Amino acid sequence: MPELPEVEVVRRGLEDHVVGRRIVGVDVTGVRTARRQPGGGAEIEDRLTNRTVSGARRRGKYLWLTLDDDDAVGADCLLVHLGMSGQMLVTDEGAPPVRHMHARALLDDGRELRFVDQRTFGGWTVVPLADALDGTGVLLPAPAAHIAADPFEEGFDPLATARLIRRRDTEIKRLLLDQTVVSGIGNIYADEALWRSGIHGRRRAGALTLRSVTQTLEHARDVMSDALVAGGTSFDALYVNVNGASGYFDRSLDAYGRTGLPCARCGTAVVREDFMNRGSHFCPVCQPAPRRSAVGRRSVAR
DNA sequence: AATCGACCCTGCTCGC
DNA sequence: TGCGAGCAGGGTCGAT
Known part of the structure; x- marks a missing residue:
């Protein structure tokens, strides 16, 4: 479902409601959601727990959360791709479970960041940041380093x-x-x-x-x-x-x-x-x- | 190397 | 009402 404008709306929402929060617990149940992670959902859980979300970034349709103020080459980030039907939802504590929820991160304010994805083309991966291959000097999650600049970027020509x-x-x-x-x-x-x-x-x-x-x-x-x-x-x-x-x-x-x-x-x-x-x-x-x-x-x- | 089709999923709507 | 066909805004991968 989402193209650039929709992903940007999500990014802004994450910036407002998730950046600054510490992740106190992670539960990744969707096998396909974690399919790009070599160690599967368990690895995502391990590498996200007790990290603090420091930023919400985007290039094109790729979205990522930087962690622990480590916005540098090699630092972990949570790369999110929404695919055709992915949603990043922030819910209050104790919100009822919903269908097609494949991952969630408990935040230190009691709220929950959820990944809901009906068609399961989307996914989460914890990956290192790398230099963009296009020479713009932008930092990108390594699996997305080959993506070109989007039309909203300063460096887009x-x-x-x-x-x-x-x-x-x-x-x-x-x-x-x-x-x-x-x-x-x-x-x-x-x-x-x-x-x-x-x-x-x-x-x-x-x-x-x-x-x-x-x-x-x-x-x-x-x-x-x-x-x-x-x-x-x-x-x-x-x-x-x-x-x-x-x-x-x-x-x-x-x-x-x-x-x-x-x-x-x-x-x-x-x-x-x-x-x-x-x-x-x-x-x-x-x-x-x-x-x-x-x-x-x-x-x-x- | 570049190009192109097949494939990956679930659920909804529409026509018979 | 039931059922199959068609359709849905994503990317990846292998064959050529």
């Missing part, structure tokens, strides 16, 4: 990223979703950025102008920024809830999920097409398909 994209030999949408090219963009905001740009996601990157690719990246940044503004308003003081994402920004979407509905620019029905085991939503008039591209099923009704 739309023009340089566009140049990189144009050198690649594949479809533009694939590259927008490639976290090593630009991070944070998922299926929704890729579709939205392409709609704003008037570009079909299956156009080959090399066939696009530098200007149009640069603008697409700027559109991606803008649409995620709009979503973040909307998401901030629905943020509850106590609960760090990713689910809010579906409720607030839906109304502002121009392409994603609008199969069969009129394009806001020209009125043509938005089309959904299979793409990378998912769906792409686009206006067939504003975003003309590349030639020889009759691959993939189309549907007008949802």
